[in-house]
Amino acid sequence: MNKSTIYHIAEQVGVSPATVSRALSGRGYCGEKTKEKILKIAKELNYAPDQAAKMLKTRKTKKIIFAVPDICNPFYFDMINGINQVLESYGYLLILFYTKHSLKEELKAIQNVREKVADGMIMVSFHFCEENIKAINSLHAPVVLTNKYVSAEGGDKFDYVYVDTYEGVKLGTEHLIKQGIEKIAFIGGNMSEQTGFQRYCGYRDALLDANLNLDESLVIPSNYTESGGYLAAQSLLERSERPQAVVAANDLMAIGVMKACEEAGLSIPDDIAVVGMDNLDIASRVYPKLTSVALLQEEIGRNAAQILMDRLHGNLSSDGEIKLLPRLVVRKSSMRFG
Amino acid sequence: MNKSTIYHIAEQVGVSPATVSRALSGRGYCGEKTKEKILKIAKELNYAPDQAAKMLKTRKTKKIIFAVPDICNPFYFDMINGINQVLESYGYLLILFYTKHSLKEELKAIQNVREKVADGMIMVSFHFCEENIKAINSLHAPVVLTNKYVSAEGGDKFDYVYVDTYEGVKLGTEHLIKQGIEKIAFIGGNMSEQTGFQRYCGYRDALLDANLNLDESLVIPSNYTESGGYLAAQSLLERSERPQAVVAANDLMAIGVMKACEEAGLSIPDDIAVVGMDNLDIASRVYPKLTSVALLQEEIGRNAAQILMDRLHGNLSSDGEIKLLPRLVVRKSSMRFG
DNA sequence: TTAACATATGAAACCGATTGCATAATATTC
DNA sequence: GAATATTATGCAATCGGTTTCATATGTTAA
Structure with missing residues (x-):
């Protein structure tokens, strides 16, 4: 030694x-x-x-914390990749912190920044409650959030990088409409939450913009898992008049939908078209x-990390807010006349 | 401020x-x-x-580095989960470091430990070359490796947690043999590397143990990707006498094999059975x-982290070496008479 | 030759905690 | 009530770098 x-x-x-x-x-x-x-010596x-x-x-750690709800969801892998690309070029290290969807853990992550374990933080699915907002506002270190809360007052000044999921669902729905499909179901998540509601709105507005009838009975709330999609689809399929297409709020749900269709002996996309989200x-x-x-996960990561670096090096004076536009990836499951 | x-x-x-x-x-x-x-104050x-x-x-950082070749492979995410479970209970944070399969980056990771950025390290697919071994041996911090190099001298004293892939391939092959299949092909990776060779040996020994003929023409080296499996399978299928089953060295390859079979109009498992690895x-x-x-990724992670914690808290005097036994997960693709 | 300036180096303060040792105050024992 | 043990607290050193200021030397300009 x-x-x-x-x-x-x-x-x-x-x-x-x-x-x-x-x-x-x-x-x-x-x-x-x-x-x-x-x-030499x-x-x-x-x-x-x-x-x-x-x-x-x-007073510099050359580290940043990436606070993420869970790592089981492959969605976040790509974000980490994006973040790391930027951090690496600046010589920063990445600390991975699991918040497990819990406010308590988010506060712990914030506490780590307060104790100068890291110079900044990128946080996914931040809970917008008073305690959390206060904690993050009192930090003297930059934080970038990847989900945006549209508040009535709009007084908070956070850095954001997020993707417009409203637009995403709208894109997917419009793609179906363009093919002449009119009876389209939507399987969403918790629509009383902001993100869930926005996705629903994308579906709704796509229909309304096309002057189509909005049938609320075709809107099924469920949870964001494969079985969530499966169960929701089953309830749709056992009706007398089944929809011609289903838009699911994420890919796992869509896969559940496909499973239910297969079991019901329906062929995709001919009998029923399916569109997912997350790619x-x-x-x-x-x-x-x-x-x-x-949803451009990697790009979200890159942008978030870049904003953080800019803040840390004084290259960013105004508010950082980047809204990324989603991109539709058309594959077989929705090609009615392929 | x-x-x-x-x-x-x-x-x-x-x-x-x-x-x-x-x-x-x-x-x-x-x-x-x-x-x-x-x-109060x-x-x-x-x-x-x-x-x-x-x-x-x-002189304690309460952090450990997880050095991993790339994060694109979902294989590692379960490891991270396992590691984190243990670290969390000890109040440690995890720093993620990408080595990109390069010796240079591995040395950088080691350097970070030398500079006391972390108290210890878990490293995946360590390059067993002189420079690297020397660097790791001169550290005054514990390191756990997840791949084992069986050297002739056997003089090195590292902590290991790894899974016996030889046994894994053997298990998969035996499972096919038990069903009466005799003509089994093996699509492996680079068999001049130790891990690749071990997988091949598992296949070989399963056949030999069952007194079956070992036909080297049924052994195809390829690379560990979907297209690697696809191409290898194509070369197998265009022969006059195609095999009744294929053992692939990992799941991505196996999926490539399935794709090739489908295109050739073969039904799995009836015409040809397929077994993968990694689950x-x-x-x-x-x-x-x-x-x-x-291959019990999560368990590898948990064990590796536990060894690290034991070393750091003086609860481990002997060499840490844990060999985990893989577990066969039988699904449809290999059930000949299901 | 001297003023003005660039370069090389050292002394010492500082970052913000922890901790061994000394001392003071209090509690316990006989 | 004296001797001893226990508890409470302060002083100052320490961890290993960085950085300001002062000083010394060398170089150039006038």
């Missing part, structure tokens, strides 16, 4: 620790010959700078391949 | 910083009344301990569902 510090180097070379620090960091003046000697002593000491003095990896692996709306 | 430290608290309360430290940490003696006052000042300072003094999420989503060998 032969530790080596700038003091050890200084002693060996016969200079002061300050000089060693300057030689190694390249800041300030330092003679060429001295510098050479210092570097540093290598000999197998010197590695202590980051804790550096952090204490410089997960599996969307292109199921049979038939699933039409889906890409 | 009203920072607050133990000095500010000390001043307000009228005690020394040492007393504040003791009151807040609970270590050492501290009077009840003083403690109360200190806690700490809350008033919105005090949060500075982790950098704490780290510097205590990824998609194995149960493809049609027909894919029989696979579960």
Whole structure:
């Protein structure tokens, strides 16, 4: 356990620790010959700078926290990739923190930033309650959120990078309408929550814009899982007049829908078309391949990380708010006349 | 930017910083009344301990690095889950580091440990070359590897948690043999690498143990991707006598095989049975569902993290080496008489 | 030759906690 | 009531860097 510090180097070379620090960091003046000697001895002593000491003095950790509800959802993998691309180029490390959809854990993540474990944070599905908002507002470090809360007052000033899911569902629905399909069902999540409601609105507005009838009985709330989609689809299919198409609020649900159709002996897309959302990896692996709306996870990650870096380096004065537009990926499951 | 430290608290309360430290940490003696006052003022000042300072003094970071080749492979996510379960209960944070299959990045990860960014590291697919081994051996922090190199000398003393893939392939192959299938092909990865070779051996030994003929022309090296499996399968299927079953070295390859079979108009499992390995999420989503060998990623993660915690808390004196036995998950794709 | 300036280096403060040692105050024992 | 043990607190050193300021030396300009 032969530790080596700038003091050890200084002693060996016969200079002061300050000089060693300057030689190694390249800041300030330092003679060429001295510098050479210092570097030589540093290598000999197998010197590695202590980051804790550096952090204490410089007040920078070169780390950021990515707070995410759970990692089971493949959706977040791509976000991490995007984030990491940016962080890497700035020499930052990424700390992964699970919030498990719980306010308590989100507060813990915030606390870690307060304790200067990281210089900033990117947070997914932030709970917009008073306690949380207050906690995040009192931070002296930048935070980027990836879900936006549209408040009545609109007084909060957060950095946001998010994707317009309203537009996403609308795109998917319009794609069906364009093919002449009129009787379209929507399987959504919890529509009393903001994101769930927005997705519903995308469906609704696509119909209304096309002057189609909006039949509320074709709107089924469920949960965002495969079985959620499966059960909702079953209830739709056992009706006398089944819909010609289903828009699901995410891919897992859509896959559940496809399963229910298959069991009911219906062929996709001929008997019934299906559109999902998220454009997960599996969307292109199921049979038939699933039409889906890409939510650009990786790009969200990249943008969020970039905003954070800009804030940390003083290159961003105004509010950061980036709204990404989703992209429809048409595959077999919705091609009525393919 | 009203920072607050133990000095500010000390001043307000009228005690020394040492007393504040003791009151807040609970270590050492501290009077009840003083403690109360200190806690009260700490809350008033919105005090949060500075982790950098704490780290510097205590020489502990309460973080560990998970160095992983890439994050695109869903395989690793379950590992992260397992790791995190353990870390959480010990109050550690996880730093994610991408090595991109490159030695240079692995050395960077090691350097981070040297610089005391983290207290320990879990590393996936470590390159067993001299430089890397030397670097890791000179660390004064515990490292757990998840791939084992069986060296001739066997002199290295690393902590390992890994799964016996030899046994995995053997299990899968035996499962087919038990059903009376004799003509079984093996699509492997790079068999000049240790892991690739071991998988091949599992296949070979299963046949030999059952006194079956080992036909080397049925062994196809390819790469560990869907298209790798697809191409290999095509070359198998265009022969005059096609195999009755295929064992693929991982699930992605197996899915490629299934695709090739489908295109060739063969029905799975009746015309040809397929077995994969990794038991990824998609194995149960493809049609027909894919029989696979579960490599217990989450358990690897949990065990690796536990060894690390034990080392860090002095609860482990001997070498840590845990070999996990894979588990066969039988699904439709291999059930010849289902 | 001297003023003005650039370069090289050291001394020491500082970042914000922890902790060993010394001392003071209080409690316990005989 | 004296001796001893226990509890409470402060002082000051320490962790390992960075950085400001002062000083010393060397260089160039006038």
